Structure formats: C-alpha cells, structure tokens
Amino acid sequence: MNRLTQLRALIRLDLRLFLSDRRALIMLFVVPIGIASFMGSLFGGSGTKNGKSGAAGGGGGMDLVLVDEDDSAVSRGVVQSFASDANFHVQVTNSTVAKDWVMTGKRPVAVLLPKGFGADVLPGLFDSKRTPELTVWHDPGRSMERAMVEGILVPKVIQSVVANAVNPELGREQIRKGLARLDARAAAGTNASGDKLLRELMTRADDFLASRPAGSLLQSSGTNSGPASLPLPFKTQSVPLTKSRGGEYNGYAHSFAGMGIQFVLMSLLDMSIGLLRDREAGMFRRLRSAPLTRATWMLGKVGSFTLISLGSLVGCFAFAMAVFGVRIEGSIAGFVGCLICVSLMAACLALAIAAVGGTPAGTRGAGIAVLLLLVMIGGAWVPTFVFPRWLQSVSLMTPTRWGVDGLDAMTWRGLGFDAALAPIGALLGFSVLLAGIAWLRFRWDDE
C-alpha cells in the first residue's frame, strides 16, 4: 500500500480543514499576537536596546512626567538624562497638567524639579537648610514605578550636578569674571603686586579649558558629549545572570513565545477533540475501511498538528520581529530547532490528552485545566525566574517550560546553539513519551 500517498492525503486534509476554519485561524494567529503584545508591554517591553523600535504610542519604556520649574543647567541635565534613557518615555509639562495626569491615572509618576533646585543642590550638601526638595507625584496603585523613579533620580541628579560643576564652560566663565575684575582694578590703578602673575595663570587656564570639549574633563575617552553623560563615580551593571552575548530581558520575546505556545496547545487540543467527535460521528469507520494502518493515521496527525503549530509560532514571531523589534540574538539553527521541537511536543501533547480523555466532553474540561497548568507553571505567562525556587524546580518537569526556555534562550538571551540542545532534547523526550501515551490510549475503533 502506498503509505506516503495516504500520509500526504491525511496531512493535506488537516491543513485544508484548518484553513477553512476561521475560528481556528483567529485562535492561532490573531489572539496570541494580541495577548502577547499586551503581556509583553506589561512585563518589561523591549529592553533598552530595542526601545527605539517600539510601536507608536510608546511601546518601550515607562511613562514619566517631568515638570521643570527651575530651568537651570542642572535641572535641564536631569530632564535630558531621563529623556535619553530608553527605559523611560518622558513628557515635560507644567505642574497642573502633571498632577492631573497622575491623579486621573493617565500616567503613573511625575517629578517636580522646583525653582532654585539647580542653585541649591550643591550648597545643600553642606547646608541642610538649603537642601532642595524634589516632589514625586505618583498613582497610589503604581508604587513599583514610583520606587523605580525615586531610585533612578538619585544617580541622575548627581550626574547632572557633577557634570555642571566641572563643566569647562562654567570654569571659563569664572575665569572671564576674574579677568574682568583684574581689568577693572588695572583701569582704576589699584592693581596688586601679584596681579600680573594671576592674569598669566588665568589666561593659561582659560586656554587649557578652551582646548577641551565640553564635558570631557572627567572623561578622557570622550565618546559621549553633553553634561548628562558624565559617569558616576561608580558603575551599575544589571546582571540577568544568563546574559552572555548581549541579550537583555525582552518582554515581547518572552510573551510571544509563551502565548504562542499556549494558543498552539489550545488549538491543537481543540483539533484533537475534533478527532474524538469524528470518531463518535462514525468517520473512523470510513477511514478504517481503507487499507490504512493506525500508525500511518497517527503519523499523519502528528505531522499535520506539528505543521499547524509551526505555522502559528512562525507567524507570532514574525509579527513580534516586525512590530516589536524582537530579534533572534542567539543561534538561528537553535531557534528553528526549538520551534520544531516545541511544535512536535504540542502535537503529541494534544493527541495524548485526547487519547486519555476519551470523549469530547471529558477531554475539553480536563484538557483545558491541564494545559493552563502546564502553561502557567511552564512560565508562559510570567517568566519562571520570578518563581520561588521550589516552583522553578517543579516547572522543569513540564514540557512547556522547556519550550519557553529554549525560545527565550535563542531570542533575548542571545545564547548559542549549545544552549538549545537541552531544551531540544527535553522536548523530544516529552514528545516520545506523549506520543507513546497517545499510541497506547487512542481508540480508533468502535469497541
């Protein structure tokens, strides 16, 4: 018997049925993309790196409102520092509007830089009466954002103050003022004995400062310019322990992997339930009247389900790449391998659930519960690294965890092919196990 002809017919039929089912198409393409976009924006969006490619309406960065009533070099430096930080989406306005936005929940946090802030901030270090006060208005429900802004305000203010204190322009202005005073004394004939030497010194100093580009006093490499880019006396480096080649956590990369897998599983479960319904409707009697073996039939199902899943995941990631700037920072071969193995695993899982469930009604309820659990514990909703440790270990026993981890590793974590081997191996192992369950438990006759 021509097994290949049969196999091709089985797979083509499923693809055809799938494409004619508008609900299934929406479930596999529209819904996961919508939900993943939403979840991605909730959980961190794209990292600083990809912030620029965020969607219109501020895809990347947290909303922050700044009110600059001081308009000094220091306060402008703070504003500029926030503005150039891709973690923030900054809007500058007046205090009335800012308070209104925060009060009505349109923006989470606003910071007021009061009049005199720039002038007082340095003396304030030595005289507590002059210490200026920054006001942070915040939505009471958004204390995470408030804490983040308050935390980051400190280095940004210090940066701006230091930069302005050692700004060569400011230094030269002091020198010009000094020289003018010397000129005035000379004109009035009241010059002191050391004036000549002083003039000499100041002129030399001025020449020196004039030869330095702005902001370069403390930064000899001088690649950046502008007062706000002066380094802190210490450096911070965020270490998302897994980082190797350059990945930063990307909420979109993660949510598209997670939601992609979730909806693939849901849809494939739906299709497996369709098989059970076909069986109840007597369709299998016709199939089995042909010289078709159960093995060919099951291979056809695994094949078509895997292809449908692949199509959906590729669609989701293509969207995430085009719109949210998600990139495969790691191995492309590893990414493709993970996609294929995730799809295979999903196909086998759906068939196994239907095989164990037995009837359409029984499978639907229990199947959805099982899937949600796997998807949740597997870290498809929120990344597993926020889980308590015991749950992280538990989640290693779910195939979904390996799927999400593998895709994460190849996208935002930017790991090499070797990092895909464990997920691929685990996913293949789960596939074999689940296919075995499906093979042993799926009844395809009427007995």
Place this chain on the structure above:
Amino acid sequence: MNAPILSATGLVRRFGERVAVDGFQLEVKRGEAVGLLGPNGAGKTTTISMLAGLMKPDAGVVRIDGVSFEGEGDPRKQWVGLVPQELALYGEISAMENLRFFGALQGLTGSKLATRCGEVLEIVGLSSRAGDRVKTFSGGMKRRLNLAAALVHDPELLLLDEPTVGVDPQSRNAIFDNIESLRRAGKTLIYTTHYMEEVERLCDRVVIMDHGRVIADDSLAGLRQRASSAGRLTLELSAAAATDARWLDAVRSLDGILGAELTGSTLVLEAREVHSGAARALDCLAAHGVRVTGLASHQARLEDVFLQLTGRSLRDG
C-alpha cells in the same frame, strides 16, 4: 472463478455480556445483490463491520475472494467499498475534496484519482456541486455523496449500511437508480435496510437476521412462496361486540392465529394460513355471540413474512 466473493462462517461478536452477532453465516457470489434485513439492534451494522474488516470477530472467519484480511493495511481492502450508516463526510470542505481524500486513502493518485472523483460525482448526480462545501448540501445530497465516497476506488464488493436512511422519496429514488446501475455493472452488493420494498426492488436474495442470527436466507421468490399461504383477515364486527371484548383472548389463543388487533369495530387477524384461520376465527366468534358484519382477506406481503419469522415488525424494533 466461481469462488464466492464473500464468505462468512460462524461469526460471533460480543459487546460485554451482549451477544450482538451470534453465528452469522453467509456466502455471496460475484454479481449477487443480497438484502440484509433486520429490526433495530439485530446486529446488521456489527456484521457489516466484520465483513469490511473494521472489527475482529470473536469467532468465525470472513474471506473476501477466498482470503482473509491480514491487518488494517491489507491492500485487499480495496476490493470492498463501505457505505457507512452514518454520514461520514467533512462538512467544511467541498464534495470534490472529500472524494479526493478518501480516494487517496485507497491509494489512488494523480490523474486516476481525478478521473474517478469526476466519474463518481457524475454517477450520483452531484457534478454541478463538486466545488461546494458539503455542509451546504441537503440531507439527500449528503447521502448521495456518502455513497459516492465508497465508490471512488471502484470496489468489487459494496457493503451498504442503510444508505437511504432519513432521505426524501426523490433522493431515495436517485440512490436506488445509482445502486441499480452498479448492479448492472456487475458489482456485488450487500444492502442493509429496514425496508422490505427496497429489498424487493434491488435484491435477488434476502437474508433476514434477528438477535444476531440469520433466521432466513432465501431468494425473493422463495420467500414469496413462504408468504403465499400466510395472510391477514379483516373482520367488521357489530358495535356491541366491540365494547365488550372479553372474547379477544380466546381468539388470540386459537391455533394458527399469530396475532389479533381490535381497532374500533374492526378486528385484524394474522393467520398462518388464511383459509383455515378464517374458519377457526369465525367459529370462535360465533361461540362468543359476536356478530360479524363483513370479512376481507388479503395475501401476505414480504413484510408479513418478516413478522411471522421474528414475531416483530421491521420497524418498531
């Protein structure tokens, strides 16, 4: 050459405690058309399943052209075309796509497949709807496609399990025409139904089964022979007799009377033999003082033979 295309011996099939088929026996020659009749639950579908190789019998052997199927993938299954009792079609795709799929499962490819799909659509008169989704079809059209799907691979032996169930008279006629032309083309048919008229029209041989057993296996002529002496008596009684029917049990217990039914003042008797039955019944009624105002008798139909054999009518199970 004249080996039976189908032979089944001693088929037994149980579902738990229930014996669905109990020693079924059948031999069918090439080109024969056999009607398989039986009330609900008689075991017809179960038998067909075993004949088609869908179900392993608990005992007994099925041979198609002298050999038994070996496993699910046995290529000899292509000899058989099964028209399942249920509508086994994919509603979301077109009639043509359905046929192409089922044809491919039977191993047809390329132009052979395309030609056959076109031919069978022509046979069942659905060519003009080839590209339409099956779910937009009427019930009768679906039934016709259900038949077509069993014909794509041009099988020698057709197993038809109630192919006209739930169909309007017009579609039923169309399906009959199709089946008759298949007969003329020399195909062997096994046709399962509750309707004696269908068997009378399509088949030259009748197998009646009940409780999983064959209780009659005869040519149509032979069955008619059996029926010839059996018959029905219709008696009109006086109104007084009808209101007080204590005599009815006496009539029922008469020798040769198989059944007695009183509706208003009309008494209908089933008699194993019309003339002696009439004489006995009239005597009995006279003895109970019942006045008979009219009498009609009529020859049994095949349906009555069925009743006689099984003690129940074909369609009330």
